[in-house]
Amino acid sequence: MKNNNNTKLILLHPYIQKQGGPNRLWLLAFVSFLTLAFLATLIYSRDSILSPSLPPVSSPSYNSPADHHPDHLPLPASVVNTLIHYVIRSNYTYHMLQPDIEIVADALGKCPAPCNFLVFGLTHETLLWKALNHNGRTVFVDENRYYAAYFEEQHPEVDAYDVQYTTKASEMKELIASVKEQSRNECRPVQNLLFSECKLGINDLPNHVYDVDWDVILVDGPSGEWPDAPGRMSSIFTAGVLARSKKGGSPRTHVIVHDYYRDVERVCGDEFLCRENRVASTNMMGHFVLKRADPNTFEFCSKHNRTASTDASPATTTSTSS
Template identity: 50%
Template sequence: MKTGAKFIVLHPSIHKPGGGGALVVALSHRTWLLVLLLFFAFTFGFTLITIRDATRTSRPNRSATAKAATDAPLPRPVFDALLHYASINDTASGRMSSAELKSISAVLRRCAAPCNFLVFGIAHETLLWNSLNYNGRTVIVDESSYLVSKLEEKHPRIEAYDVQFTTKVSELHPLMAHYRLQKKNECRPVQNLLFSDCKLAINDLPNHIYDVPWDIILIDGPRGYFPAAPGRMTAIFTAGVLARSKRGGVDKTHVFVHEIEREVEKLCSDEFLCRDNLVETKENLGHFVVSKMTAARGFEFCPTPIHHSHRN
């Protein structure tokens, strides 16, 4: 008797290890695992960003706080202490008296920060001016490149420049005669000093100095105490032009002239800063308040010209 044909059905997924079904299952598990990892990573990142933004919103702006602290004026006790110690032994040669220091510091204290303070001459008080004008801009101009380099070496944060004062004390009257001939041209009270050919103008400072709206200018240099020394005629003339040609800032500029009892300082202050603008004299310090003007107002520095006796 014949038996029927037998069929053997093979199942590769059962008899072969690592079959296709197992591979599908393994891939499916890995995909879900990857999805879960991405989900947790996204959730963690989103939470971190949300917390950081909330913290920024709730906390004060540190940069703004730091800037506000930096822009704050010098505390009154510190200001007074600096002024006090600078006034000690004020009888030493070349130093300002206590009354003179207080006259300048009072204006510095009232000056709205930032205050722009231009000083002609390196002196005992140089560091004091830079400190009292805290958060302001103090620029020192001196005749000595050596003193300027030493100042910058010891105090690199101080802005200082040397300038060549080519005029001498003995040349006062010839220079004033030159001014009177050129006051409607090169020696006008309103002009761009950088391009001036007036013999009394200082035109070799860094260009940006002429664009600063100076609030206070102190003339305490160059030396000017003997005939062959550089005179202060050019410094006083330049201060008068800077004040009248001022761009921006307040309309008035405080100009202080030290040792105003000397001939050069007195005559040039009368001519270029004007007696009508003299608000105070403290010992040997003259304090002028000069208003800016337009070129259309004329060629006279002073509304009431001063007539001096001239030497031959």
């Protein structure tokens, strides 16, 4: 308060005002300037002491997800789930071997983007298949209605449907014979299975599944380890028909059959996918590449292929062909 009164005396004292004259006015202006400069210096020094200097704050480089650099994007949910899945269950007994997984991964890698991937069977590798086909369309078909529903609940990003198989592995020969009898009618190699009454054709999937041009099909279901199990006759036959009936996209479809060493997988693979289309095989995998076929085609394989298939023994499936 004392300093403020003195300042008021200097600026407003009647004596100074009465004296007038240029010198007095210049003196008044000079003193006022010094006073203001002193106050400004005092305020600046106080702020500098109380607030240490900080580096300038730059605005964020990415203001929206669309502006993010690919390296900064979060991992897709399917990749995260896959990593967790394999970390906590790395010692799971029933899983596919690495060379067999690489066959599927290689087929997906050659697939034109976006890739349409159909998988028969919900297995230990399900999340891996979903992740490997990132940005593509992946659909799973399983024999167990409750497990399919449970899996979708646990992993909402997975698209799974259930199929009620009416076949038995022990009926394989009779079912193959019925397909041959109906190859020009209900069991044609090229058709829309949604309207088919073929015993081996799967016709109870959602309608849109039959409209997709599938690029890769993996047959790893249903179960077929015992005579009364459904066996994979229907899934192999259906895969062959879907591949030959494509209307658009790539003219070729990779069809991969797991457990190819077993009779049902080997015989039906050779019968409906054809040895002439087999590009590689191991003890566990049969890898076929099928071309889109003419709608008037009524033969699955050439006569030479059927003879070779009939005479084949399990030992011949362990070789690899290019």
